[in-house]
Amino acid sequence: MTSFQTLTVLVPAYNEAEVIDAFHRRLATVLDGLTLDSRVLYVDDGSRDDTWARIVALAAVDARVRALRLSRNFGKEAAMTAGLDHVDSDALVVIDADLQDPPELIPALLQRAADGFDVVYATRARRDGETWFKKLTSASFYRAMERLSNTPVPRDTGDFRLMNRRAVQAVNALRERQRFMKGLFAWIGYRQASLVYDRDARNAGTTKWNYWRLANLAIEGVTSFSTAPLRVASWTGLAAALLSFAYAAWVFVKALIWGDPVRGYPTLMVVILFLGGAQLLAIGLIGEYVGRTYAETKRRPLYYVEDRQGDLPLPPHE
Numbered sequence: 001m002t003s004f005q006t007l008t009v010l011v012p013a014y015n016e017a018e019v020i021d022a023f024h025r026r027l028a029t030v031l032d033g034l035t036l037d038s039r040v041l042y043v044d045d046g047s048r049d050d051t052w053a054r055i056v057a058l059a060a061v062d063a064r065v066r067a068l069r070l071s072r073n074f075g076k077e078a079a080m081t082a083g084l085d086h087v088d089s090d091a092l093v094v095i096d097a098d099l100q101d102p103p104e105l106i107p108a109l110l111q112r113a114a115d116g117f118d119v120v121y122a123t124r125a126r127r128d129g130e131t132w133f134k135k136l137t138s139a140s141f142y143r144a145m146e147r148l149s150n151t152p153v154p155r156d157t158g159d160f161r162l163m164n165r166r167a168v169q170a171v172n173a174l175r176e177r178q179r180f181m182k183g184l185f186a187w188i189g190y191r192q193a194s195l196v197y198d199r200d201a202r203n204a205g206t207t208k209w210n211y212w213r214l215a216n217l218a219i220e221g222v223t224s225f226s227t228a229p230l231r232v233a234s235w236t237g238l239a240a241a242l243l244s245f246a247y248a249a250w251v252f253v254k255a256l257i258w259g260d261p262v263r264g265y266p267t268l269m270v271v272i273l274f275l276g277g278a279q280l281l282a283i284g285l286i287g288e289y290v291g292r293t294y295a296e297t298k299r300r301p302l303y304y305v306e307d308r309q310g311d312l313p314l315p316p317h318e
Helices: 020-032 051-061 076-085 103-113 132-148 165-172 181-187 211-225 228-258 265-298
Strands: 006-013 037-044 065-070 091-094 119-127 157-164 192-199 305-309
Touching (some): 006 020, 006 103, 020 037, 020 103, 037 076, 051 065, 065 076, 076 091, 076 165, 076 181, 091 103, 103 157, 157 165, 157 181, 165 181
Parallel strands (some): 006 037, 006 091, 037 065, 119 192
Antiparallel strands (some): 091 157, 119 157
């Protein structure tokens, strides 16, 4: 099927005890049908339920299973980074454990990669089990990123993808602390291709991505790969200044020619509130970028590993 000899399936998991057994059964069936030397690497991102215990049980009955348990919940981006750091195979597939992304698509990803692509990302044509509002906000985010970022992030594409060894090594070289993995996957370039599929509804459990976390991820993505918000603040300030000068000139001319008294108070309040709001918006945007710079200068580790299952290569920084 491909020139790959080894394959690792990376599965970040956070509180997925209800679904992880069903996920592994389907994944194992897929791997049984491949001729590759396959492994599964679960990364437990500080789960509070029985996710780690179930992963350990899976490792006891399936020799292909390897696992990392992070010392706390560092977030999915850090969990994926931990998995990428501990992979040494010709091909890597990143997939969530909630069964929204079907493991049965892995052979198709491998087949697409056989055409000479370094990265094959899965693009969602349909998203079952999600509200219209979530679909709308998601589509709006990807299209906004397409316009704002100098790095083209594929539309309607999550983390489900295949990468070869070269692509994995390239991503691992990017050690920034504020991580937006979809953008990093795109930023490395190389030969990338899309595979369109229909995304299923979650098999069990509840999503960990509420609107607050999604909004924060969107801000992370925009500020990681675009300075457009700063330019918007600059243009807003310029437009406000021009409007203020134009209005001031009109008031002066009106008073000079017609002798109208300058009533002042309502107009003054509108101008002050408008300019104050624009200034606070600009300060907030600048604060986002300053905060990111501050976080990078501290150079804290991206994650800590509390426990391991199976033989895993040590990343260079350990």
